[in-house]
Amino acid sequence: MKHSCIHWFRKGLRLHDNPALLAAMKDCSELYPIFILDPWFPKNMQVSVNRWRFLVESLKDLDESLKKLKSRLFVVRGHPAEVFPGLFKAWKVTRLTFEVDTEPYSKQRDAEVVRLAAAHGVQVIQKVSHTLYDTDRVIAENNGKVPLTYRQLQAVLAGLGPPKQPVLAPTLETMKDCCTPGRDNRDPKYEIPTLEELGQDPKEAGPCLYPGGESEALSRLDFHMKRMTWVCNFKKPDTEPNTLSPSTTVLSPYVKFGCLSVRTFWWKLTEIYRGKKHSSPPVSLHGQLLWREFFYTAGAGIPNFNRMEGNPICVQVDWDDNPEYVKAWKEGRTGYPFIDAIMTQLRTEGWIHHLARHAVACFLTRGDLWVSWEEGQKVFEELLLDADWSLNAGNWQWLSASAFFHQFFRVYSPVAFGKKTDKSGAYIKKYLPILRKFPAEYIYEPWKAPRSMQEQAGCIIGRDYPRPIVEHEALSKRNIMRMKAAYAQRSHSKAAQVEKESTKKGGKRKLPAGPSVVELLTKKPKAKSS
Structure with a gap:
């Protein structure tokens, strides 16, 4: 059976190491990549113009990458539970894919969308790729309890083995049997928003030192991974808080938005460490990714x-x-x-x-x-x-x-x-x-x-x-x-x-x-x- 699929981009704003996106492309005749501007977020949290700008830049970069695959990004406005029924009907959708999100609102939102999809006969596929491990499995392996110390987390992860290897980015070959209807018809209602539409004044934004997007993320990762001695000797406490230029990688915004896969970051470091003397967790770069995992697991279970x-x-x-x-x-x-x-x-x-x-x-x-x-x-x-x-x-x-x-x-x-x-x-x-x-x-x-x-x-x-x-x-x-x-x-x-x-x-x-x-x-x- 050939599917009409929606892949729902949320945090994973990238093509590389995106298993949910690859699942959407499998046995697919029509692919609709979407991002939803959910009004819940600006209503329930303050977001600076700098972060809105980073998101807009990331969406533009993602759209350009999808165009190279003869597809595009559809930006949809509205509450997910309200917009999906219309999309399921208009696009005759039979499959929905997205990345697992562990935040409280996200879990509630996703559960509602899964129920709606079932009511419309739409298959749902969720994949873990925003964290190194499945946080639910980590908690289960720790006797149903959240590890409350870094060492406890390390002990649990030692039993699980290394994180999964990242999956390859899709290519034109991956997309050869599916198309994106309407990719050349740039309907304004599906276009990437401007800062003005988001209620922001571009003049109030600070200097754009960290442009958003997967392309920028991979370029910065490549730059740092070429500094092999620095990577091997990296110890977070030895870096300085008040240098005139950053003494760390500043890859955190890219990992937060999923422009950079944390698994890709992990395995790039593993390649560099192999056969060399290097620093270790919790102070190494691997250690910083494990701190992220520590707090993600705590946030998911507490x-x-x-x-x-x-x-x-x-x-x-x-x-x-x-x-x-x-x-x-x-x-x-x-x-x-x-x-x-x-x-x-x-x-x-x-x-x-x-x-x-x-x-x-x-x-x-x-x-x-x-x-x-x-x-x-x-x-x-x-x-x-x-x-x-x-x-x-x-x-x-x-x-x-x-x-x-x-x-x-x-x-x-x-x-x-x-x-x-x-x-x-x-x-x-x-x-x-x-x-x-x-x-x-x-x-x-x-x-x-x-x-x-x-x-x-x-x-x-x-x-x-x-x-x-x-x-x-x-x-x-x-x-x-x-x-x-x-x-x-x-x-x-x-x-x-x-x-x-x-x-x-x-x-x-x-x-x-x-x-x-x-x-x-x-x-x-x-x-x-x-």
Whole structure:
């Protein structure tokens, strides 16, 4: 039987290593590649003009690649559950294929589409290719539980073996028996949207340092894979957060949108590592892909993963509600140049180094401002090109010491941390030009510069650039005590739950004695600043 097939592009905006697309082409007479502009996303999350631009560029590149296969991309507007019945009927569809998506809304959306397809007699084929492994299988192999440490994940994956090899991209030969009706009739209703249609002003976009699309992704991958010594020696903690050009690959936006297959990335690295001395997980490039897998698995299996409330692994912290602090942090007006330079780079370029993310996340949450990680998560969701639901939620919980990482007494200094790798403050001067005339001695703490020096630099602190909104040394120590209290309360709640469950079973478990909350609060911890 020859099928009339729809392949539904979502995140996997590529031809290479796209098993669901190949499944659509098998025994196919008519192929309709589509992308749906789902209004749910702009209604339920903030998306910056930079990320919209990346998506539009990726869709244009995908369309050009499909044209080379004598096909095209149809961009459909509307809720998937509302548009599919019409497409099934108009195109006489008998098969629908798409890549598995593990995010909560996506799973709900896909389940509804599968039901609709069944009602219309349409076969559905789903393939795993956005992650290295099937996250459901990883959880099943771990006795139905999400691995909560990197080592646990590694142990489970060791039993599963290496990730599947990527599949080849389709060719004209693959497409020889199928066609795309209407590929030459560019009906405006199926065209790629402009930024204006998406409600965005192109003039507000920052410099296009990372153009979207599979072609760009593969070109960048090829560039980095030629740096074989660098690849083999790569250790993420040794890279620098405040270099004037990125010290890492910046392939994350391409992996997030699926312009670059994570499996292709993995196996390219494997080829380079073979027979050579190289770094290992968790710090190697392979290790970075496994961190992605770690958070994807957690996001797939932990309820309410992107929230504190109802999240079983998240420490419940009584964060402050301070919109003014959030606004100042987001806009780069905290009065700490290192923090403000990072946030300025994020707003304008859509990407910042992972250690820069550590610094600003710690500052917003447990380090200084004592604002919920959920507020930071929203800002990163809006501004990052590589904003990824699972990784964003997981990393914010980690950096706020709410889950995964529990050394809450280790606090990033908004002054000392940046100085480690950029004593002269060149990074600050690039993103905060108002401070460019301050000498290195004061570039991280311009409020300490004498008034005469501020006048000479053409920047009066408190007028031209804000004073620090908080005093780091005092607040970081206070916040350590507040985190200690939150952890003590969590321990007490867990102990009470254990006793309750034990009593239910007919026995009473004697709990070990431990320090009270008062004792924990009065004991002075040794603060550590990075």
